[in-house]
Amino acid sequence: MIKIKVGIVGGAGYTGGELLRILVNHPNVDIAYVHSNSNAGNLISDVHTDLLGDTELQFTNQLSQDIDVLFLCVGHGDARKFLEANKFDAHIKIIDLSQDFRLKAKSTIDGRQFTYGLPELNKEQIKSASNIANPGCFATCLQLAVLPLAKAGLLKADVHISATTGSTGAGQKPGPTSHFSWRNNNLSVYKAFEHQHLNEIGESLLQLQNNFSADINFIPYRGAFPRGIIASVYTECDLSLEEAEELYATYYADAAFTHLSKANIDLKQVVNTNKCLLHLEKHGNKLMILSITDNLLKGASGQAVQNMNLMFGLDEKAGLRLKASYF
DSSP states (O other): OEEEEEESTTTHHHHHHHHHHHHOOTTEEHHHHHOTTTTTTTTTHSSGGGTTOHHHOOOESSOOOOEEEEEEOOTTTHHHHHHHHHHHOOEEEEEOSSTOSSSSGGOOOEEEEOOOOOOOHHHHHHOOOEEEEOHHHHHHHHHHHHHHHHHOOOSSEEEEEEEEEEEGOOOOOTTTOOOOOHTTTTEEEESSSTOOOHHHHHHHHHOTTOOOOEHHHHHHHESSSSSSSSEEEEEOOOOOHHHHHHHHHHHTTTTTSSOOSSSSOGGTTTTTTHHHHHHEEEEEEEEEEEEEOTTTTTTTHHHHHHHHHTTTTOOOOTTTTOOOOOO
16 A cells, blocks of 8 residues: 655644644555644644544654655745745655645746646646645635636626635634634625635636636625635526536536535535535526535645645545534
């Protein structure tokens, strides 16, 4: 059985914790080290208490070249700084969960070229890639809602999106908008029309439909729940509902984790999984697409492991057969 030696940098945060939860049970992975300057010497289970009994690993402040793949679970802007300060052998693959290398104009560093890691868009490129820029959480959920339309050249009108994310999307560091007393029983808009994930969404749509020039009108909401994203997307479309469903079913026929539901969907169906579920409705000349994901899994750590599986020729679902925490 193939065993992949994994290093993790930034293992103390939400994405690092979710990555560890997956990898300690992954049949093809040995975790070589989990790097954290602030927690060096501490048991991982002292920080991620849900892993008590699952691992005796400790955080370290030492780096090693004796690995096959390195996951970067650091903050936006910090991944590039880390790789500038720490050089790794060319044979070591890198999967970065920050936004530092997602855009084509910023996708290289010291001879390393990063491939945008959305398997439903770039699966064949990911298989042969040495470096992966893992997509953003909103970017994943929203792209999966419209990629089939772009592939068919059918995104001709503006795309309108309202999407709500859980508080873990803001990261582990406490802030005014993640404070329980403020977030609980509350709902708010942020970064309307200007969210940073619009840039990577735009690049992906142009990759499939090179004449796409319509606006993407995106209103993000902060939800009063910990994890998950639910997005409602609509645009003008001449297809009937049956034609649209056939288009989506065909596009995602080989997708490991993205599925079309005939019935309406709700967020609990995907929380704690690497799935994206989609549901289509037709209202007059408008096609509405509902898209739901777990922001920490399909929107971050789960998708990173999915990319690792593809890069090393493993079963794409290895370590990711996770049941939704439905009740």
